[in-house]
Amino acid sequence: MVLPDTTEDTQGSGLASVNPDLASERLTASFCVPRLTAVLDGGAERTRLRRAVVDVIESDPVFSRENQYFQSQNERYEAAVRKAVHVRKKMQEMGWSEDGPESVYIYRALSGDVAFLLHRVFMRSISVLGSDKQVAKWIPPATEYQLIGSYAQTELGHGTYLQGLETTAVFDISTQEFILNTPTISAMKWWPGDMGRSATHTVVFAQLYIHGKCYGVHPFIVQIRSRQDHSLCPGVIAGDIGPKMNFEHIDNGYLMLKNVRIPRENMLNKFCEVQPDGTYIRRGSQKINYFTMTSVRISLISDEVILPLMKACTIAIRYSVVRRQSKLKPGEEEAKILDYQTQQEKLLPQLAAAYAFHFINNYLHELFNRGYREIQGRNFDSLPELHAFSSGFKAMVTQYCTSGLEICLRACGGHGYSLLSGLPSLYTKILASCIYEGENTILLLQTARFLIKCFTAASAGQPVPPSVTYLAAMKPGKCPAKDKLDFLSPDIYTEAYQHAAIRLISSTAAKLQDLIQSGVERHEAWNQCTVQLVQAAKAHCHYITVKNFVETVEKLENTAGIQNIMKHLCDLFALHGIFSNAGIFLHDGYITGAQMDMVTASYLDLLGIIRKDAVPLVDAFDFTDKNLNSALGSYDGQVYQRLYDWARKAPTNKQISPAYEKYLKPLLHNKLSKL
Numbered sequence: 001m002v003l004p005d006t007t008e009d010t011q012g013s014g015l016a017s018v019n020p021d022l023a024s025e026r027l028t029a030s031f032c033v034p035r036l037t038a039v040l041d042g043g044a045e046r047t048r049l050r051r052a053v054v055d056v057i058e059s060d061p062v063f064s065r066e067n068q069y070f071q072s073q074n075e076r077y078e079a080a081v082r083k084a085v086h087v088r089k090k091m092q093e094m095g096w097s098e099d100g101p102e103s104v105y106i107y108r109a110l111s112g113d114v115a116f117l118l119h120r121v122f123m124r125s126i127s128v129l130g131s132d133k134q135v136a137k138w139i140p141p142a143t144e145y146q147l148i149g150s151y152a153q154t155e156l157g158h159g160t161y162l163q164g165l166e167t168t169a170v171f172d173i174s175t176q177e178f179i180l181n182t183p184t185i186s187a188m189k190w191w192p193g194d195m196g197r198s199a200t201h202t203v204v205f206a207q208l209y210i211h212g213k214c215y216g217v218h219p220f221i222v223q224i225r226s227r228q229d230h231s232l233c234p235g236v237i238a239g240d241i242g243p244k245m246n247f248e249h250i251d252n253g254y255l256m257l258k259n260v261r262i263p264r265e266n267m268l269n270k271f272c273e274v275q276p277d278g279t280y281i282r283r284g285s286q287k288i289n290y291f292t293m294t295s296v297r298i299s300l301i302s303d304e305v306i307l308p309l310m311k312a313c314t315i316a317i318r319y320s321v322v323r324r325q326s327k328l329k330p331g332e333e334e335a336k337i338l339d340y341q342t343q344q345e346k347l348l349p350q351l352a353a354a355y356a357f358h359f360i361n362n363y364l365h366e367l368f369n370r371g372y373r374e375i376q377g378r379n380f381d382s383l384p385e386l387h388a389f390s391s392g393f394k395a396m397v398t399q400y401c402t403s404g405l406e407i408c409l410r411a412c413g414g415h416g417y418s419l420l421s422g423l424p425s426l427y428t429k430i431l432a433s434c435i436y437e438g439e440n441t442i443l444l445l446q447t448a449r450f451l452i453k454c455f456t457a458a459s460a461g462q463p464v465p466p467s468v469t470y471l472a473a474m475k476p477g478k479c480p481a482k483d484k485l486d487f488l489s490p491d492i493y494t495e496a497y498q499h500a501a502i503r504l505i506s507s508t509a510a511k512l513q514d515l516i517q518s519g520v521e522r523h524e525a526w527n528q529c530t531v532q533l534v535q536a537a538k539a540h541c542h543y544i545t546v547k548n549f550v551e552t553v554e555k556l557e558n559t560a561g562i563q564n565i566m567k568h569l570c571d572l573f574a575l576h577g578i579f580s581n582a583g584i585f586l587h588d589g590y591i592t593g594a595q596m597d598m599v600t601a602s603y604l605d606l607l608g609i610i611r612k613d614a615v616p617l618v619d620a621f622d623f624t625d626k627n628l629n630s631a632l633g634s635y636d637g638q639v640y641q642r643l644y645d646w647a648r649k650a651p652t653n654k655q656i657s658p659a660y661e662k663y664l665k666p667l668l669h670n671k672l673s674k675l
């Protein structure tokens with residue numbers, strides 16, 4: 001390759017021309033790319049609005065992420081705060097409101113690289129758990145950033161087991177205050193974002209004591225820093241927890257409280273209240289104080305999990321059509337790496353999953369909005385289902401997307417490992433989503449608990465929520481597929497998924513029952529079933545995702561090739577799941593070995609079909625170069641030039657190595673003198 005004589009920065013500006021290897025991929029799209037973008041956005045008008053927001057954000061240098069890969073933790077934090085403050089100014093300038101449609105797009109345009117995410121969770125807690133009076137008191141100043149909030153639940157000793165939290169809030173009837181304390185080192189709050197260096201307030205989860213009786217964990221609004229000079233409030237010890245795998249831009253913090261007094265009104269009391277005489281009142285579900293988590297688990301799926309996978313697919317697929325390595329056919333030019341079947345098998349299922357999860361996210365939001373409306377009206381009937389779904393899908397989608405992202409990174413070979421590819425940061429960030437807001441195994445076990453209950457109820461002919469009525473519909477029989485084309489029939493594969501989910505749930509329920517009947521204590525029997533329970537919960541979520549993808553495709557417009565290509569992706573997603581979890585489907589002979597060969601054949605055929613549309617399918621995600629921030633994934637495919645230009649910007653290339661004077665020079669000179 002001839003090196004152009006350029007010293008210009010190529011980021012975002014786009015080099016003169018699109019790499020012909022990438023350009024040619026766009027000429028043969030089987031569908032209309034802008035139409036698909038509009039489908040993903042929920043309409044062309046939303047696409048227009050999103051792009052307008054992105055334009056505003058990206059044309060402002062304060063929001064630039066150009067030097068991000070070369071910044072220290074301190075610099076990342078400061079930049080994130082600067083951006084958060086500047087966003088406010090920008091929103092005022094543009095007349096955008098916090099609850100307006102633009103907010104979603106702002107966050108997407110900033111790639112989450114902004115401070116005060118937990119401030120939003122703080123506000124969400126108050127909105128969902130606070131009384132009207134508390135909402136009126138706290139939300140306006142929080143919206144105006146007259147205070148900055150955080151969400152302090154996890155402690156050094158406990159993150160998962162919330163009943164084990166040790167922070168105490170003792171009601172002092174004489175002063176009408178709660179006294180908050182961190183009684184032990186393990187009770188120290190540890191991890192809350194925005195708390196280490198920014199927050200003035202936080203929602204603290206603590207064990208409520210009234211007259212010496214413990215009422216369990218409740219949320220309290222506590223001021224931790226002065227709003228005037230930001231000094232720590234009396235009795236408060238707080239700081240930053242130090243370096244992490246990612247999230248350098250967020251000041252995850254620690255917090256200790258020593259006899260910190262807050263007024264009675266600071267306990268969030270829409271559902272639970274302590275009256276002046278110390279009477280405790282609860283309205284509704286015992287688990288309602290966990291509702292912020294339910295809501296955030298659903299809120300985070302799109303921006304924190306699906307978008308990163310979409311970006312990774314965009315980067316890896318664009319790169320895979322400009323990267324040529326080895327020869328497919330002797331005597332011909334080197335092949336695009338995406339033409340190797342193994343490369344297709346790495347990347348295209350991830351692409352299909354990104355679409356599948358985009359659609360399941362829409363489904364989850366509908367489910368949540370319906371449930372939330374009911375809960376606001378003090379009807380808690382849908383809470384168990386909402387909890388089971390938000391837990392299971394948070395776990396399944398984060399796990400799948402994290403694995404998918406790692407596959408994309410590795411599929412880019414050595415260049416994928418460079419921070420400049422954008423993939424390592426996406427990976428180390430998304431990995432945290434498998435842990436925060438509930439560690440995934442724990443969440444799947446919550447889903448399994450719900451499924452086992454529903455299975456037992458359904459088997460006894462009792463009513464169960466609509467999403468799990470299928471548990472009562474175990475049909476005897478085998479997969480009817482006769483040839484590989486049958487496996488492109490949604491009915492065939494959806495039934496297979498349904499069968500697998502019911503089998504795993506019912507066999508685990510039976511094992512649990514057998515153990516208990518044989519005298520094993522319930523908790524021990526449960527523990528002996530947990531590996532299979534996790535498997536069953538995953539199978540349930542996988543089934544619902546496939547089913548929802550099928551239903552979504554059926555409803556899509558059948559013009560402009562959209563429905564056709566989405567059907568291929570849906571088939572691919574479904575068959576990839578069967579192909580890579582073959583044991584589950586073969587186990588009871590529902591699918592035979594011969595049928596598994598048919599699955600494999602159809603699955604591999606689909607790779608070749610979707611390969612042709614791979615670039616248009618990632619183009620439809622509509623990420624700008626600035627948003628991708630990847631030397632490998634830009635729209636123009638000028639990968640090598642961009643990698644070189646960006647590497648030259650590294651501070652290490654802009655100074656003489658201090659190690660030369662200190663170590664290398666004496667070393668080399670010493671050796672020289674002996675020559």
Ligand SMILES: CCCCCCCCCCCCCCCC(=O)SCCNC(=O)CCNC(=O)[C@H](O)C(C)(C)COP(=O)(O)OP(=O)(O)OC[C@H]1O[C@@H](n2cnc3c(N)ncnc32)[C@H](O)[C@@H]1OP(=O)(O)O
Pocket residue numbers: 117120121124151153154159160161162163193287288290291293294296299300304383384387435436437438439442446449
């Ligand atoms: C806001 C704007 C968007 C912002 C978007 C930006 C996002 C930006 C992200 C980047 C930043 C990262 C931010 C990370 C922020 C943290 O990570 S915050 C900390 C999150 N922590 C967790 O998730 C803790 C996980 N642990 C738990 O949720 C619960 O303790 C457990 C594990 C579910 C079990 O709790 P438990 O009290 O021991 O309950 P247990 O005795 O097992 O009883 C279970 C019963 O309670 C029920 N239950 C448990 N939980 C619930 C629930 N939530 N609801 C209803 N029922 C429940 C069960 O169904 C079960 O019912 P039954 O079967 O008995 O009827």
Ligand SMILES: Cc1cc2nc3c(=O)[nH]c(=O)nc-3n(C[C@H](O)[C@H](O)[C@H](O)COP(=O)(O)OP(=O)(O)OC[C@H]3O[C@@H](n4cnc5c(N)ncnc54)[C@H](O)[C@@H]3O)c2cc1C
Pocket residue numbers: 118151152153154155157158159160161190191192193247252432435436437438439441442
């Ligand atoms: C980037 C990041 C940001 C965070 N932000 C916040 C925040 O803003 N506010 C906040 O309060 N917290 C926050 N957290 C904390 C986070 O929510 C917890 O770390 C998370 O809920 C997991 O809990 P844990 O650390 O106690 O894990 P543990 O429960 O200790 O998990 C360790 C292992 O034990 C297993 N395990 C534990 N219990 C069981 C069980 N009953 N059955 C089977 N296996 C079990 C788990 O499956 C896991 O394999 C954050 C964490 C991270 C990484």
